Amino acid sequence: MITRKLTFLLLFSLFIASFSLAQKQKITLEEIWGGTFRTQQLDVLRSMKNGKQYTILNFNRSSGARSIDIYDYKTQEKVGTIVSSSDAIPPFSSYEFSDDESKVILATEVEPVFRRSRIGIYYVYNIADKSLVKISDNKIQEPEFSPDGSKVAYVFENNIYINNLKENTTEQLTTDGKKGTIINGVTDWVYEEEFSFVQAYEWNSDGTKIAFLRFDETEVPNFSMDVYGSDLYQTQNQFKYPKAGEINATVNLLMYDVEKGTSSNVDLGEPYYIPRIKWMNNPNYLSVQTINRHQDHLILHEINATDNSVKTLVEEKDEAYVDIHDNLTFLADDSFIWTSEKDGYNHIYLHDQDGNLMNQITKGDWEVTNYYGYDQKEDRVYYQSVENGSTNRDVYSISTSGDNKKRLTTSEGTNSAAFSADYTYFINTFSSANTPYVFTLHKALNGKMLKQIKDNSSLATKLEGYEMSNKEFSTISINGNDLNMWMIKPADFDPSKEYPLLMYQYSGPGSQSVANRWNGTNDYWYQMLASEGYIIACVDGRGTGLKGRDFKKVTQLELGKYEVEDQIAAADKLSKLPYIDEDRTGIWGWSYGGFMSTNALLKGSETFEMAIAVAPVTSWRFYDTIYTERYMQTPQENPSGYDDNSPFNYPDLLQGDYLLVHGSGDDNVHVQNSMRMIEALIQADKDFEWAIYPDRNHGIFGGNTRNHLYKKMTEFAHKNLRDRPQKEDSLLKSEKIKG
Incomplete structure (x- = not known):
């Protein structure tokens, strides 16, 4: 009788769970790339010199106007507007104050050149008299006020100019550009x-x-x-x-x-x-x-x-x-603070005016991940670190003597700080895998939270209506190292079933993909895939960052060797789990991750059945000097390091299903990489799929492009992973479950 009751209760619980899931929406690609899950942010935050106020670039969706608004730190009330776009003020996308905050440079009609560079029409807005002066009739680059705000330097067609605002004259500094x-x-x-x-x-x-x-x-x-x-x-x-x-x-x-x-x-x-x-x-x-x-x-x-x-x-x-790095601060007497990983981990050091080491300020088997600045009045150095675990970030302060360290943030996840000019306050940005961005005001000296500024509770509420799964963090022991890992399982996960496994990684030197922070757009895709019957996992192998110098730099001279070994070994180990189908294992990545996924499919043909590579490097001989030679030296010095891990040198190893994607306008990882891979596979008589997106750069976006790309990747994964015919071998499955 008791057994019947337990059986009934179990079946009833499963029914309720299934009914609950059935009421929830599944995430769609159109929602992901249409901005449905976009988070609210504090855009272009600048502390004002008085340390009591800060500015934000706001956008009024109803009117389309942009404004630079002033907020009071203590009350968090909006106390004024510096300038707002109107008929007289063209729409602007960024701003920079003069040192005395009497003027502001407004960027309009901005066009991208490469990843960070822009050209645009720039104006100087005078806050007192509300006048607007165009710096140049031409589209220029990188305008910057002189310290007294009377002049603006800028670059036009590779030459430097100075606009004298008082005299309304322009001087050309260089002529050979x-x-x-x-x-x-x-x-x-x-x-x-x-x-x-x-x-x-x-x-x-x-x-x-x-x-x-x-x-x-x-x-x-x-x-x-x-x-x-x-x-x-x-x-x-x-x-x-x-x-x-x-x-x-x-x-x-x-x-x-x-x-x-x-x-x-x-x-x-x-x-x-x-x-x-x-x-x-x-x-x-x-x-x-x-x-x-x-x-x-x-x-x-x-x-x-x-x-x-x-x-x-x-x-x-x-x-x-x-x-x-940019972690260099000169104190009043021009002694300086500097970061270095010379003791095996990235830490903060104090040097005198002549460069002599005065003190190592931070110490330990953990990394400083951001240096925020120094409050000389209180003798407090402010920084971010992974002292609370390499997947988390916290904000700390410490004296220059290395004493009296204080942890200023308490929520486990990713914390980052924007300090007021006088270091009285900081605005903390917090998120975790389960909590979208929350912005709070804190007292800098003790970290005490004073006010909540903004959160994304409306997004969290919206997501309650969707089929979502927790991102589970753990470590996996691979090749003598405990590697950070996350895994996403279907919301209706049944441990008695076998699921296909799709692994994601980037794996570039010093990078980190396993971090306790809120969703990026790819995470919503993983949630969509989980709702369609996948398990998704990510492992940060050797060569990735925030676990010390030796862990990061082990890949020196052999990019793609140890990183690939770790991904193959991790996939092998995960495939032994009773709920993962070892005959349906895939891997994907973008850029360095595309290089990795291609190599993993070729060198791990007994492990991976499928791979997707987006904008991959296929030979480091094709990539730029600064990045490549930092890790590989030159091809003339290290030919085997370049060639032994260049996938187009061994296309005959391809056995699984392979999708190769590239943008023809990629100025970073040139489409040449994919064309050489394609040619090698053709000559090896290998079957594969590929797509070229016309004129798209390394990000492959614009219009419907991202939606189209992810639809293609989803269909490829369904066909070659989720819907791949499962091998029936009851004896092997029985042994796997026992193991």
Whole structure:
């Protein structure tokens, strides 16, 4: 009798659960790419100099107007509007204040050049008299106020100009700029992409000098790609792109004297790369970082701008490479704070004016992931780290002596901070795998939460109506390492069933895909796939970041070797779980992840039945100098490292189902990579599927493009993974369940 009751209750519970799921919607691709699950943010947040207020760029959806609005930190009330777009003020997409906050530069009619670079029509808006002045009739780049706000420097067609706002005159600082040969004041393609900056000039603190970089890319090989457009004939986009082992631009540092109107060259010896310049507080001193071609020897220099003399402050050397970063703060006396991973983990260091080490501020087997700044009045250094587990982020403060460390955030997940100018407050952005973004105001000294600013509870409520599954975090022991992993199972998961497994990874050096943070757009796709009968998993293997120098740099000189071994081993181990069908295992990735998924399918043919590769590198010989040589040195020095893991060198290994996708307008990972892979597979007489998206760049987006791409990937996964005929072998399945 009791057994019958238990059986009835179990069946009734299963019925209720099934009924509940049946009432919920399944996520669709149209919703994902139509913005249904978009989160609310605090856009373009800037602390004002008084430390009591901040500004936000707001957008009124009903009127279409954009405004820069002022909010009070303490009350969180809107207290004013600096400027709003109108008939007199054109719509703007970003803004920058002058130092005294009396003027603001407004960006309009902005067009992308490459990943970070933009050209646009820029205006100076005077807050007091509400006047609007166009900086130039041309579309320009990187305008920046002089320290007193009386002038604006900018770059037009590779030359630097200064607009004198008081006198309404324009002065041209350089004259030799020319497309394809000389660039002044902004970076070339490879610096922009790999050193992550565009503006290559800086005003000193009193506006008397401008330091700038000059690139001579005359000898850099030319790259061109067809732009098909809609006209009768296609056109060509041409730019200089140095591939691994090829010639880079020659870069020089120059000093411009604003009063004299003359430039002088700064002799740095023979620097191969100049990835950072930054003025100190003293207007006569400039800091410059240089690094050699192998990127294993970095020097932080001090330049005396009165005579251009050079002194070494810090040298960093590493057997693999030294990372470039922006974690450099000069204190009032020009002693400075700097981060380094020289003890095996990324930590914060204090140096005196001459570069001598005063103290290592943070220590431990964990990484500092962001450096926010220093409050000299309270002697507090503010930073973000993974001290609470490598998949989480918290905000901390510590004294320069390394004492009195305080954890300022308490919610487990990903926390990041935006501090007020005087370090009285910070606005914390928090999210986790289960909580969409929440914005809260905190006291900087103790982390006490003062007010909630904004959350995404409406999105959370909306998602309650959808079939969603938890992202389960764990570790998996692979090749002697405990690797971070997440897994998503169907909401109606039944452990007695077998499910197809789709693995996602990126795996690039120093990257992280397994993190306790809110959904990206791909996560909604994974939820959709889970609702259609998949298990999705992601494993961060060797070479990924935030677990120390040695874990990250083990892949040096052999990109694609250890990372692929880890993905194959992880898939093998997961396939042994009783609820995963070992005959239906797939893997996918984009960019470096596409390189990985291609290699995993070829080298792991006994493990993977299917792979999707989007915009993959198929040979590091085709990729740029700075990124590739950082990890591989040159092809001339390391030919086997390049070729042993280039998938088009072994197309005969293909046994599973393969989908290859690329945008023909990809300026980053050129479509050449996929074309060479396609040709190799054709000559090996291998069957596969491929798609080229005309004129789309590395992101493959625009119009209906993303929706079309993900529909294609979904259908490919259904056909070759979910609906793949299952092998019937009851004995093997029985043994698997026992194991």
